[in-house]
Amino acid sequence: MTVQVLQRLKSADDMPGSFGKPFVGESKELFADDELFYWRRFERYGPIFKSCIAGRKFAYLMGPEANRLVMSDQADHFSTRLGWRFLEPLIGRGILLQDGQEHRATKRLMFPALHGRAIANYFDTIQQVTDDLLNDWGQQSSIPLIDEFGKFTTIVASRLFLGTETDAEIQQTSQWFGQMMRGLRGKIKLDIPQTLHGKSQQARRNLLGFVSNKIAARRQQDNLQECQDVLGMLLVATDEDGNHLSDTDVTNQALMLLLAGQDNPAMLLSWVLFELSSHPEWRDRLRTELDQVVGAAPLTLSHLGKLTQMSNVLKEAERLYPPVFGMARGVVKDVEYAGYLIPAGWMVDISPMITHRMPEIYRDPDRFDPDRFAPPREEDKRYPFSLVGFGGGTHTCIGLELAKLEMKVFLVSLLRQYDWTVTPSLSEIAPILQPSKVQEDLQAQLIRL
Secondary structure: OOHHHHHHOEEHHHOOEOOOEOOOEOHHHHHHHOHHHHHHHHHHHOOEEEEEEOOEEEEEEOOHHHHHHHHHHOHHHEEHHHHHHHHHHHHOOOHHHOOHHHHHHHHHHHHHHHOOHHHHHHHHHHHHHHHHHHHHHOOOOOEEHHHHHHHHHHHHHHHHHHOOOOHHHHHHHHHHHHHHHHHHHOOOOOOOOOOHHHHHHHHHHHHHHHHHHHHHHHHHHOOHHHOOOHHHHHHHOEOOOOOEOOHHHHHHHHHHHHHHHHHHHHHHHHHHHHHHHHOHHHHHHHHHHHHHHOOOOOOOHHHHOOOHHHHHHHHHHHHHOOOOOOEEEEEOOOEEEOOEEEOEOEEEEEOHHHHOOOOOOOOOOOOOOHHHHOOOOOHHHHOOOOOOOOOOHHHOOOOHHHHHHHHHHHHHHHHHHEEEEEEOOHHHHOOOOOHHHHHHHOEEEEEEO
16 A cells, blocks of 8 residues: 555544453453344444454454455455464364465365266255155154254265264264364363363364274275265365365365354254245245246256245345354455555454345345345345355355255255244244344244145
8 A cells, every 4th residue: 555545544443333341352242142242333333343352353344345345355355264263173274264375276176076067966865864854844743943954954964074874973973063063162272071172172083083984985995986975076176287185185174064064054944944934925936936847746956946936035044144143354464444444463354144134235124025136126236245144255155055955955845745833933033133042942833735
């Protein structure tokens, strides 16, 4: 930046907001209320404000322009790894914790395993897991949605990412994964059996050993080209320069995919069922679309791309209930935004949750209205980077297409077999500004068609 530019910029310290108490900043407020922390400060200060969390200065930048700055226009000024580094002791250097050339190289190698023709290899697995779960649902009087969808996505993710082959392996790896993630709550970072952190690290070692053994067995069988899961595709991935992923890289990416592939689709599916229960006219519209596109034929991969109204329902669920409410990045080069100079060493945080509820972007933003994504409205296209529940730019979720496949296959099967109601109802819990505080309570009651 030129001297003249620097002179006219205000210091990031002058942003509205508060750095809170010495050393700890506003950490207590954030950890106590998380989503409300964003809403309260956005309502008080507007789309730009400062804070301090755990000794780090933060610039909170809300809205599509901020999203575009961080995710695309000046992405090289920001580090995703610094935003998610608390996960590194658990999932290693997965693609989520990579930046720059390292991230681009890994993405080139992973992309074919999660897009295009490879997706067709996973269809039958997802359909089978869906059928099994819906058979179980038919025997239950009430379905705890987040738990049941967590079970569904865990089984799919374990089979595709870890290479599990039996129910016992799925149960064991799921138990290890849960124990590993509970380590995030551990305050004493000692790797001993008596601490949460120590138990987490032991579970991680168990998972790493499991995946390493699967990799070794596949290499010994010398049939990697025949593997029909993501793990197998990653093992044979090669880019145009002949580069490939090491076994350690594959294991780290498998753990990262396991993390993203369980929670995000499970949360969105829970809210889709909630909204379709609250708006049965949309359930009818989806069934009409199914009749027109699929009819009585078995569902195939080619059908899914033609289910445009279902795609819009999933977009609307992503808008109202994004998988993450904030996305942090470390500032590695000074950056200018809205008249402020944000220096290297700061953190920035952008918020899908806030962006997705801005009335200047989305008309009547608290209302479930999938038609907002259909022509001629297409409200998200008026403002690039206004729908970012799965990220955007170079760091768009690499497993997004697989997640869409998973959710659509489940919804098609459910719509063909059941009607349902969900409690609590929309009227009981609206407005829903803290989805994470409500989703544990969602229960579905099924009615077989």
